[in-house]
Amino acid sequence: MSRTDRLVGAITDNTRILIAVMLVLTVAFGAGVMNLDQSSSLDQFQSDTEESQKLTYINDNFSTGNQNTTSAQLIVRDDDVLDKETMVDVLELQQEFRRNATINQTLVEQNAIVGIPNIVATAAIRADIGAELQRTNAEFQRLNRTVSEERASLRADGAELERRAATLNATTEELSAALDTLRANPNASVRETFASVRSATPVEFTDEDYATFERAVEQLRSAENRSAAEAAYRLGTRGVLADQFETLQSQRETLQQRQADLREQGEQLQELGAELRSLNADLQNASDPTLDRQLETLQAMNESEVDDTIGLVLGSESGGQAFAFMPNYYQPGDTSVNATMLVVTQTTATEMSAGAASDRLVDSQLAMETVAANADVAADDVIVFGTGKISDEINRSMTDSLAIVGPLALLFVVIALAVAYRDVIDILLGLAGIGVVLTWTFGAMGWLGISFNQIMIAVPVLLIGLSIDYAIHIFMRHREERQNENTPSSVAGAMRVALAGVGIALVWVTATTVIGFLSNLTSPVPPIQDFGIASAVGISAALVVFGLLVPALKIEVDGLLEDRFGWDRRKEAFGTGGGRFSQVLAVGETAARKAPYVVIVAAVLLSAGGAYGASQVDTTFNQEDFLAEDPPDWTKDLPEPFKPGEYDAKANLDYVNENFLRQDSQAQLLVEGxxxxxxxxxxxxxxxxxxxxxxxxxxxxxxxxxxxxxxxxxxxxxxxxxxxxxxxxxxxxxxxxxxxxxxxxxxxxxxxxxxxxxxxxxxxxxxxxxxxxxxxxxxxxxxxxxxxxxxxxxxxxxxxxxxxxxLTATATGQTILFDIVSDQLLDTVIESLLITLVAVFAFLMFTYRITEGSALLGAVTLVPVVFSVTWILGTMWLLDIPFNIMTGMITSLTVGLGVAYSIHVSERYNQELERADSMWDAMETTITGTGGALLGSAATTVGGFGVLSFAILPPLQQFGIITGLTIIYAFLASVLVLPSLLVVWTRYVGPDVGESAAEAEAPVGTAAPGAED
Incomplete structure (x- = not known):
């Protein structure tokens, strides 16, 4: 008994123990599902390059404040967004944003929302303040000059009054002395004495003054007492100068009044100075006036003033950042245009990454959209575009895609299995196996710390298809053996023969498919590496589950139903009962019998065309790839929770790209030294x-x-x-x-x-x-x-x-990093294809040399896969599908999946050569038996991947189409081209088997009749 027989016997003889162990493992793996994270960030696709390191350096060392920020763009569209009514509505909309707690908590402290209405209102405020400042300054300068001149005049006039007072006082003394002289000398001449006083003083005397002095002399000379003498002295001094002293007093009173007026002007000057300082402060602060003040100013303006201010900030001679808010088709100086932009600057709790945003940011931008939709805005339309909005749609597209694709994939699989199995029990066993495989895979991802990202959506669909592939091969072979008179007809006995027959092929299939997916480890793109690991784990799990657990369950269930309930569980294998399917499957055998070389040459020529198309396929990686178009109308009629939401970010992104400055579309040059x-x-x-x-x-x-x-x-x-x-x-x-x-x-x-x-x-x-x-x-x-x-x-x-x-200068930025990822995707396509082909080629040649004695059979088995690779790449060129994060893995996937079909055909053909009467009998049994199983598995796999075309996420749609075609090409290559290759191999280097029963029985060296054909 061979090792394979002993292993298979252990499986079929210990089914209950095996089921128990597998259930324990399922629970262990299932616990890891709780650790599974979801990530939609595009930064995860970036490898450790110099450009990414420099961008990190920039983010760490350059800043615009103490907060991480991001910007959302609001596009306002209307017949004229620069009219007063629309701009007032936009400012009121900004007030609604600030009243909304979800939005307001994310806004930066200063200049949180900026647009043309804000700039126009601010310019008007600054213009008003500037005009008032100019008027006040002119008044200040005028009054300051007046005060300065008056102060100088007062100083001069005061000095003159002091000199006049001193002169009058001196004259008074001289008049008094003259009176003393005249009193002492009665004979002295009054006129001569007065004349001497007149000549000694600048004071001008009149005749009336002399007459007063003369009367004073007479009174003095006749004075009999002191009081009379004092009265005479007063008359002769102050009396003579009475008019002079009266004028001096009047001038002094006038000077005092002027001084009082000057003090009032000084106070006015101080008030004007304070007003100037206040206006200057207002002008400085007017770069960020309050929203209420902006709205009040704009409401107070008439249309003419609005147009004049627009001409000021958007005139042909003006510069600045105002034009950053205008569409690229705007003509400077125009006072009307149909669209403008607002920029909302928001804080982020953590550093931003492309395609991903915090829930706080997502909620705020969705709230902006809701508030804008419900606000009474004169504009026809308000578009909200930002990282939060994009992140929401990317995440929703993943969720909605799974909600649509998952049930459709299962539904298709159930339908396909119903057609292939025509048995409820087998369908349920297959679905149970799929559930276990998915549990193991997602649990392993959780334990390994692999995040569920955009490309991981393909993993469950891939595993569903491959799991059913494994199930069909085992179940169909089990059914064949139960109908085979040369094998035990019991459930366990037929399963033992089926596993021994198809088990090796499944192991080889698993090994080669795992090699294909693990070739993605050479990719510098981390998520592609993770996809390779997750797929390899899932495929290995499928082998274990459908090679151990499902056969054990099949034995237990069928045995129970037959032994206890007497049900006959023997079923006919798909494709073996004749009819239309058998006739279709026989095309490859017929072509191989009649013209194998023609088939091979046709395949080579077709592959040459595909190879040319492969060289023309583009490579792309950008944010737009992950944004979904608005789903078709039929999806909107789906019931909850399968009904997808609305998607407009892609259309909005296209509009912004075509017409406005993208806030997040930047390149950076870092200069060091x-x-x-x-x-x-x-x-x-x-x-x-x-x-x-x-x-x-x-x-x-x-x-x-x-x-x-x-x-x-x-x-x-x-x-x-x-x-x-x-x-x-x-x-x-x-x-x-x-x-x-x-x-x-x-x-x-x-x-x-x-x-x-x-x-x-x-x-x-x-x-x-x-x-x-x-x-x-x-x-x-x-x-x-x-x-x-x-x-x-x-x-x-x-x-x-x-x-x-x-100096050292490095070009970096998100766009450049995405371009690097795009180049790395192309490298991934080429490297993974070469590695997969070389590894699978070496593996097949080695294993077939050991097991079948012919290494060349391994090469023959791989040739149809190479054909299908060129065919699928040529198809991508014809359908204008580029290499992206999903389709970039198509080459390794084509080899990994395609070689499975070839292995099943080659392995079954080689087995049948040992017990068939001729090469054609072996080929017929292979094509109708294994070919039927391949057709069933291909149908389910194509259907499983085909439903991805209904996904919301665009790369998934492309991936589903291309992968479905890959399965079709691999199936066609295995049943149409491989038979011709196997015929040629058999004739030249294969076992010594005749091409007919007569030839097989003829002596060696004798040709059977018709052998020359």
């Missing part, structure tokens, strides 16, 4: 000009004709326009006036970090020690530009920066 030097800034300026002048259609050009590029130079220019201090520093460092500092670059950087730290940190990396280690340029890329063109142009810019310098 001595970046705080004039030479580095000159290199950056040269690279920026090269990018701006490029006509390749890669760099995003705004509607004002300016390229959207941000780097150290553009940030310096922007900050200098708003900060006089930095403007002076920059001007002092730019001696030739070309906008690029040519000295004291360290000082320019330091001042930039001092006045605008967030903006500086976004383009310059300064270490904790104060050294400037790297700078970067962020270049917006057109959404319609191909990844290859973008990568080539950015790398050319990097090479230009490195030329004639000691």
């Amino acid at each position: 001595d970046v705080a030097s004039a030479a580095t800034l000159e290199q950056l300026q040269r690279a920026q000009r090269t990018a701006e002048e490029s006509d390749s259609g890669v760099v995003q050009v705004l509607s004002n004709g300016e390229a959207d590029i941000r780097g150290p130079l553009s940030v310096m220019e922007q900050v200098a326009a708003n900060n006089e201090t930095f403007n002076a520093t920059l001007a002092a460092a730019d001696t030739d006036g070309d906008g690029v500092p040519d000295r004291n670059v360290d000082a320019v950087y330091a001042e930039l970090f001092a006045v605008a730290p967030d903006q500086a940190a976004g383009v310059i990396h300064r270490t904790d020690g104060g050294d400037y280690e790297a700078v970067r340029m962020v270049i917006s890329v057109q959404g319609t530009a191909s990844m290859g063109e973008t990568t080539d142009e950015m790398r050319a810019l990097a090479d230009g920066i490195e030329a004639d310098s000691e």
Whole structure:
């Protein structure tokens, strides 16, 4: 007894123990399902490349604040989105966003929502503040001049009054002295004495003054007492100067009034100064006025004022970032357009990855969509587009795809099995085996830490198809043996012969299929490696389950039904009872009998055409690949939970790509080395000009004709326009006036970090020690530009920066990383195909040399698989299906699945050669027996993969179509081409078996009648 017979006997004799062990293993594996994670991030497809390392460096060392942020884009479409009514509605919509807790909790603190209505309102506010500031400043300057002049005049007039008072006082003293003289000398002349006083003082006296003085002298000379004398003195001094003193007093009162007025003007001047400071502060803060103030300002404006302000911010002579919110077909200066964009900046709890977002972010962007749909907005349509929206649709497309594909796959399998088995018990046993295989596979993924991602959706469908393939071969062979008079007819006895006959083929099939999928381990793309591991584990599980558990269950169930209930469980194998299926399957045998070489040559020619088509197949990997189109109408009639949701992200993405600046479509140039030097800034300026002048259609050009590029130079220019201090520093460092500092670059950087730290940190990396280690340029890329063109142009810019310098420049960014993944996918296709072919070729030649004594039989078995590979690749070219993360595995899958069909045919044919009367008898038994099983398994597998064409996820649709065709090609190659190859092999190097019964019985060296045919 051979080892195979002993192993098979152990299986059939210990079925209950085997079932118990398998159930325990199922529970153990099933526990791992709880550890299975789901991931839709596209970052997981990126390998560890220099570009990915540099992007990580950028994310770690360049920032625009202390929060991780992302942006959502809202596109507002209407006949005229720049009219007052629509812009007011958009601002009110922003208020609704802020009132919504789900949205508001994600918004950044400043400038969270920015669009043309905000810019127009802010410009109007700044214009009003500027006009008021100008008016107030003019009033301040006028009043300041008035106060200054009056203060000087008061000082002069006060001094003059003091001099006048001193003169009057001195004159008073002189008049008093004159009176003393005249009193002491009665004979002295009054006129002469008065004349001497007049000549000694600048005070002008009148005749009335002399007359008053003369009366005073007379009174003094006649005074009899002191009081009379004092009265005479008063009359002769103050009385003479009474008019003068009265005028002086009036002038003093006028001066005091003027001083009081000056104090009031000073207070007014202080108030105007405070108002100026307040207006200046308002103007500075007007870059981010409150939303309420923006709305109030816009509502107060008339249409003419709105148009004037739009002309101010979007005029042909204006610049700035306002044009980043306008469609690329907008003509600067126009006051009407049918679409505009809002940018909503949101915080993220963790770092973002392409195609994936936190639940918080997803919920917020879905809430924006709901609020916009329910708001009373004059615009016809509001589109919400962002990472959260994309992540939601990618995740939903996975879930909805499974909800549709899973039941359809099972339904098709049940129908196919019903046709093939025509027996409820066998159908239930097959479905039970599928459930165990899936449990083992997903449990193993959980224990191994393999995430369930987009391409893993194909794993259950793949395993369902292969599991049924295994089940059909075992069940059909078991049915054949129960009908075979030369084998035991009992359930266990027939299963023992069936397992011994088909078991080896299943082992070889499993080994070669596992080799095919494990060849994906050479791929640099991690999820493809995981797919290879998960598929290999699942296929191995299918062999164990359908090679051990299902046969044991079959023996127990059929034995119970026959022994206890008397049911006859013998069934006819599919394809062995004659009829139309047998006639179809016999085509390959007939062709091999009549013209084997014609068949082989035709296959070779067809494969040559397929090989040419294979060289024309494109490779792609981008976010758009994972976005679903809106599902067909028939899916919307499905009952819950199978009914898919609505999908519009792809259409929205296409619209944004065609008409607007994509916030997430950027390439970056990281420059490292001595970046705080004039030479580095000159290199950056040269690279920026090269990018701006490029006509390749890669760099995003705004509607004002300016390229959207941000780097150290553009940030310096922007900050200098708003900060006089930095403007002076920059001007002092730019001696030739070309906008690029040519000295004291360290000082320019330091001042930039001092006045605008967030903006500086976004383009310059300064270490904790104060050294400037790297700078970067962020270049917006057109959404319609191909990844290859973008990568080539950015790398050319990097090479230009490195030329004639000691700098290191690296082009990176999500688009470039995706292009690298695309290249790696092509490498995966080629490498996995070569590795799979070589490994399977070596395995088959070795195993057939050991088991059958003919290594060449292994090569013959593999040839139809090579044919089917070229056929499927040619079909991909004809159907315009590119290599992507799913279809990129088609070559290894074709070899892995296709070789199974060839092995079954070759193995059965070789077995039948030992007991058949002739080569044709062996071939007929093989084609009608194994061929029938192959037809059944092919039908179920094609159906299983074919239902993927109903998936919501586009790569799954393509994968389902291509894989279904792969199975068809593999089946056709095994039943149409392989028989001719086996005939040629038998005639030249195979066993010494005749081509007819007569020839088999003829003496050696004697040709049987008709042998020459």
